[in-house]
Amino acid sequence: MSEAGDNSDRENELIIWPESAIAGLEIDMQRFLQPLSEELEMKGKTLMSGIIEYDINTDEYHNAIIMLGQLPIEVSYSQTSTNRYRKHHLLPIGEFVPFENLLRPLAPYFNLPMSSFHRGDEVQKNLTSGLATFAPALCYEVAFPELLRKNILQETGVLLTLSNDAWFGSSIGPDQHLQIARMRAIEFARPMLRSTNNGITAIYDDQGKELGRLASNTEGVLRQKVQPAFGFTPYQRFGSTPLHLYCLLVIILTLTLNYLKGHKKT
Template sequence: MLTKITSSVYGQLIVAALLGAIQVFAFAPFQQWWILYPSFVGMFLLLKQVQLHHKKLFLVSFVFNLSMFIATLHWIYVSMDLFGGMPFIASALLIVLLCAYLAIFPSIALWLSYRISTQSNFIRLLLILPSFWLIMDWVRGWFLTGFPWAYLGYSHADTPLVGFAPILGVQGITLAIMLICACLTLLLLKQSQKFSLLLILAIVMSGYNLKQLSFTELQAPIKVALVQGNIDQKHKWEPDQLYPSILKYLGLSGIKNDATSTETAKVVKEKKQQTELVIWPESAIAALEIDMQRFLQSLSRKLEEENKALLTGIINYDINKDEYFNSIIMLGELPNNQGYSQTSPNRYAKHQLLPIGEFVPFESLLRPLAPYFNLPMSSFQRGGAHQANLKFADTTLAAALCYEIAFPELLRENIHEKTGLILTLSNDAWFGDSIGPAQHLEIARMRAIELGRPLLRSTNNGITAIFDGKGHEMGRLPANVDAVLRDEVQPAYGFTPYQRAGQTPLFIFCVLALLSALYLIKRPIKI
């Protein structure tokens, strides 16, 4: 029956679309990781059937990947609908265009893998295809500032394969998945069966054993309080909502008002309690830092009296250069008695900006088209790719704002041996109750596993959470509630292998695999 359906072009396209679309269930919030295996094995068998017709080959590959991205990224529509003021047809068209662009990269990988002339499925599936897939994933994560969402490895954080993350990063898991899919395909084709079984066993056992290892050392715990304000995104940037929002954050944080703070502070100082790090989400203070100096300096003194430090998102405006930066600043108990000022060094400026949301490519063409291209604060400048860690007490934090947590190499390059924690602030209220925030949290969790450090994630309306250096959840807040998550977290020092070498080992694998494939195609041997 299936062979009859796939004998026509339309049948092949329908099957490819279904096989691609089901991949959404492998990722959060569904987390049915096993879905990837029937999806890819089915696709490999389908491509084997159509590989003699190269135009059909690319088309079938493209439909497979297009349906995958539409199913996985359709939630972007929420921001267009709720905040962009775009008609449904225009929003849907933009989503399809974005997904079509993203689908080009893995489609090229599949097309090239089946376009190369070889009779050996072993060479094609185990050497050529995984290499091209990784290469095109890298290109997708870099070209035009990159969009490295939905790497296959994110789906396997709760499987033995996650053991490869501290060694090779998330793409090491992706490679393991592709190799297992290749082996399963060879088993169904009744080719290289013993080798395929042994390789699957070796990959799974290696991942399991690596998962038991620890590469970083825990330090003395610190007290943290992650605040989820649950501020309505539709009204967040309205001027009359600024101070009600701030008062809400102050109340949730346990920061006393002016009338009681001085007496309370004296008691706290006498007890010499451990300093608490309070964390507010991205742009929690919905105003320009330069306009809030009187309030911020007063708040910083108050926090210092109460033995607290505050990390919060805010917009920094450089009046001399007329430039805006999406930033994190620290108030209160600052290191080395620095004290807060607009030029105090304990701050971070976002580097990896979100297209459309934080900068508009081809600005002169796109901004006049629709309100969506004029979202609040969509003209930011980039901070440096390498910035000093934020300092708190005896440890330091490597920061990533919202979308840039999806860029593993960017964060890796800002992690040092004495970096104790990973901090990410976000505001996923743009995407409502969709699956987007769950995918975002899944990506952030992988950074903790790769780098062997606890991760603190504070968001406006969810999902606020804390993970340890193994990716185990220490606590989270429900979405769409105003609450605070308090805990004691142990920073971790040291290096994971991935932190030292990055993706270099995977580059070496791709080069050696492709050279080996070229050699074996010219001088075939029986495997």
């Protein structure tokens, strides 16, 4: 998926690969990533991709998004570049084990591969390129609007979500996951770019209108021109507070009416 026209060689193209697109640790993939980044830069293209980041100094693993190719000079790609995103909302059991000292010894089920990720910060810098500024979410993080709300700034022009939907199987999961992502586009009035490995890849504009999609388990490339959008929506300003107040008011009114009914009977 990319922000581009029909010509695959045109410059200023953003290419988006999904979560787990690069099957290897970033530290072990430098002989592939460095030449790829240089080639993309020469062609005037930018690549976003999911990858597993490993910090040899801290022995920490992160589910991450990195950017290669044509980037602002101060944020060009390297293994230590800060123009990256580390997943904050980790998947229980799949990416981390709660109370792992107690649970891991109980059964092999709690020792799944790659189940010891470290959590990224709740608030992180947006990803930046020469095309736009992006607020990212990895996999089911897109289901947490308050997390995105904390990371959408005045200069944020596009929402981005990468996902590995393989674990949904043949269920309705990919369709539901897609609709959740679309809801974020509507809430924040910004385009949403969604790239998945075998789920539903799609692009929505700032009103939640679908601009194109690739069906699940379909090999292909989705290309579309996307216009970044700015400003703050009511949800961006107030979050879920009005909804919480409304629910509280309904509860109070319900309790009051029940009390008055009971009082009249007596």
